[in-house]
Amino acid sequence: MSRAVVYEKFGGPEVLELREVPEPHAGPGEVRVRVTAAGLNPMDWGLAARPEAAARFGITLPSGFGYDFAGVVDEVGPGATGFTAGDRVFGGVLARAVADHVVVKVPVPAPDALYPTPSGISDEVASTLAVAGSSAVAALAAVGLRSGDTLLVGGAAGGVGIFAVQLAKLAGATVIGTASEGTFEFLRKLGAEPVTYGPGLADRVRGITAATDLYGTETAEAALALGVPPERISTIAAGPTPPGGVRATGGADAEPGALKKITDAIVAGQLTVPIAEVFPVERIRDAVALQAARHVHGKVVVTL
Structure with a gap:
């Protein structure tokens, strides 16, 4: 048998259950990964809490939980190429990552993903990269970020924000990040100038040339108001x-290669991944409750 986090009805962290399930195996054109860590994202609990969100992704009940993971390939099915048993890997599998084992087709069909984990990056860190890292790269690319920009980042201390702030700094931009006052020192260490979010944001910010809103619309609306x-x-x-x-x-x-850009920067010591807290999978409900509160500084990781 194997273990997996599943839910049979939509709701908050209380609907999540760690259960014994039949152990999956790699079939033709597939590899199996023994998962060691799973990084949590807001979309994970959003899909578990809101039926309309789950429906947009084709998720039906009962369902597994989570997307981001890292681990080791431990089975390679007939005809599967590109990976061998013993390879350290990270990536994502929609609504089934928080489990002892995940089976992935290769080549990997979207929205799933699988990448080799570079030496020097722990599984805990690797498990945080797929969603947040690629989202940060996309958010900066969408605004055409360039050296000399002053970028306003909404939700700068969150899971995507920690990547966006550091990538923008590496690109030569000045970064202003919205956050609560309790997060200001954390953001300064990442290289951002903090500013309090909330009503009147446009009155507290000057000189911005680009903006990315990683939480809702407040930052985007402030940037529009500032021209x-x-x-x-x-x-x-x-x-x-x-x-x-x-x-x-x-x-x-x-862009293709977005996550390699991030792993290269981590290996080079140019980018750090703050992990707010690590929970054993038996405490999945506590981990999700912390993530869902939206006040966490950095990433939340579950280990298996």
Whole structure:
């Protein structure tokens, strides 16, 4: 037998259950990964809580949970190429990552993903990269970020924000990040100038040339009010039609090689991945409750 986190009804963390399930095996053209860590994202609990969100992704009940994972290939099916048993890997599998084993087709069909984990990057860190890293790259690409820009980042201390801030700094931009006051020192260490979010944001910010809103629409609306052209403003969590013609984007829009760009920067010591807390899978409900509160600084990881 194997273990997996599943839910049979939509709701909060209380619907998640760690259960014994039949052990999956790699079939033709597939590899099996022994999962060691799973990084959590807002979309994970959003899909588990909202039937309409799950329906957009074709998720039906009962369902597994989570997308981001890291681990080791432990079975290679007939005809599967590109990976061998013992390879360290990371990536994503929609609504089934928080499990002892995941089976992935190769070549990997979207929205799933599988990449080799570079030496020098732990499984805990690797498990945080697929969604947040690719979303950050896409958000910055959508605004045409360039050296000399002053970028306003909404939700800068969150899971995507920690990547966006550091990638923007590496690109030569000045970064202003919205956050609560308790997060200011954390953001300064990442290289951002913090500013309090909330009503009146446009009155507290000056001189921005681009913006990316990683939480909702407040930052995008402030940037528009400050005269930033809509084509230099992006959102990842405002739906397909954000305000004022600004650019909606997400991880699926990231350029090929986006995650290699991030892993190269991590290996080179140019980018760090703050992990707020690590939970054993037996405490999946506590992990999701912390993630869903939206006040976490960095990433939340579950280990198996």
